[in-house]
Amino acid sequence: MSHYYFIPHTKIDQILSYFKGNGYKCLAPRHLEGGISYAPISKAEDLPWGYVDEQKPGHYQITKTESPQAFGFTVPTASVKPMLFKAKETVWKVKRDDSGKLAFESVVDVEKIAVFGVRPCDLRGIEIQDRVFQHNSYNDIRYSKRRENQFIIAMNCGTSHFNCFCVALGDYPRADKGYDLALTEINAGFVAEIGSDKGRELLLYLEVDAATGAEVEHALNLIDNAAQMQHKQLPPIKEVEAKLMANLEHEAWDDVASRCLSCGSCTNSCPTCFCHTERDIPNVLGTETEHTREWDSCFSIDHSYTHGETYRENPKYRYRQWLTHKFSTWRDQFRTKGCVGCGRCVTWCPVKIDVVDEINTICK
């Protein structure tokens, strides 16, 4: 009767060959250049076995341990976002002939991607970006086609880092929807739950048994433990949303602006930030141009430039735009919050600004 299954570590290679056989490129967290980041993998050995991470404000460090786990770390350096909403891509091309005629061609570059090991916060990040690029007034066909061609194996958390705060936002370090399979890693393998027909097909292929009661209990305890490791607190999100907009002239904005470098590390590492700019890149002969879309940040001075005027010239206005957007106006725009509590903006801030502290100061 159980809807939990057990996948031993020894079956990871089978999962990878299943993906390969079904035309998926498989991306998973790997140990790369001193961090754990998503990259293509071809065999179970490629996973970051034994690695754990330490994340604090402005701090990231990984260590190799004797742990038998492949997913003993918390969140990878970057989220899944770049697989769907690329940091830079050509959205269309235009050819110009001798007569000056313009031939526009829409560019949609899609790969079938299977992601092995998506943390629950990053899963929520995808759900939020779906609302921006798909369930909005206009649909982006590039994003939508990538979503249709994505296979998601979620990985529930067994541990939290110092900057994690999904619990403070009312979420939990357990995948609740939007996955094909959700796994929780226990000692010799994973306790698995099915989230879609695609996931069920993979499980059938693997010929695995139901998980035992003890295995399930172990898995659920690990998730609870990860939740309990989180220490950050926030007022209820509805209260945060109202108070931020009621305090647009709070002195704390000046204080944080005096520390903020406007570098955009927070927006770059964020799973939900969607701002982008567009650019034309013509060839030398002048016969063809590529029109690109690339990530932009509300911390860049150009972001609010309009007709000779920069509306958010002061860093205070830019920080306020970022924070009030994430934690207030996002709700009006997309009927959800703009933050998933992954803590990356805190980890990757070079001057250790902790968004949770800033919110608490303003909402006091």
Add this chain to the structure above:
Amino acid sequence: MLYTNDAYTPHEAEIVEFIKDHHDIFTIRLKFTDPELDSKYSFRPGQFNMIYFYGVGEVAISIVNDRDHQKGRFEHTIQVVGRVTKGMMKLQTGDKVGVRGPFGTSWPMAEAKGKDVVIVTGGLGNAPLVAATEEVLQNRNQYGKLRVIHGIKSQDWLIYQDMYERWHNSPDTKVMMATSAEDPVDNGKWEWKKGFVTAYIPELDIDFANSVVMTVGPEPMMLAVAKEFIKAGAKPDNVFVSLERSMKCAIGHCGHCQLGSQFICKDGAVYPYPACEKLLAVKGL
């Protein structure tokens, strides 16, 4: 209708006529080269298109109208401000550009029926309200009095002179001009005043309580216009402004045009004044 597939990619359009309005202001009259698209295309007064200049980029420009009311033609009046518009100044009749649109909200033409209509513009803010004015004139008996107030830095900057003359000579319609520079010279066509557009408000012969005001110009001008009309008796919900912010995508994806919770590109650019009053009051929002 245009964007069931890809809202990012422009469509080719041909310049049917290039009109030089002033030394750095010009108008391009366009039609889509694809006949099917051309026959389907329509817009509402107040909406805008993204105009693409080959090799440089796109700009958001309000749709003016077609001066001769020819089906399948639309115009954009453009001032040189940045790289794209500087390049466009060199375009000629027969040249091709890219167009996607129309985007954004439109002027409240239906709500304005049965009411006096006041159009208040400053500088090139007159372009986004040409189509609304023409719609009133084409359905003249459905609207009350029509008053057009335009402010400009000096008289020689005035574009659309023939159009203003036609408007001024239309039934129950009056054109009034304000200039902040030297004392204006009476051109014998319509009234000129030295000062701001708001100077005409106290002497307007309209029913303020039953009027609709549509205004486009610099933000401080629009705010002053809205406040003065409300003071004179106009209902706040009947005062409409059109906002401007940087737009890269025009479809609510790129984030540049945000003002509080608003994406000006798709939730605006036309707003009832009460909807944006608080947002505009906060500096740097």
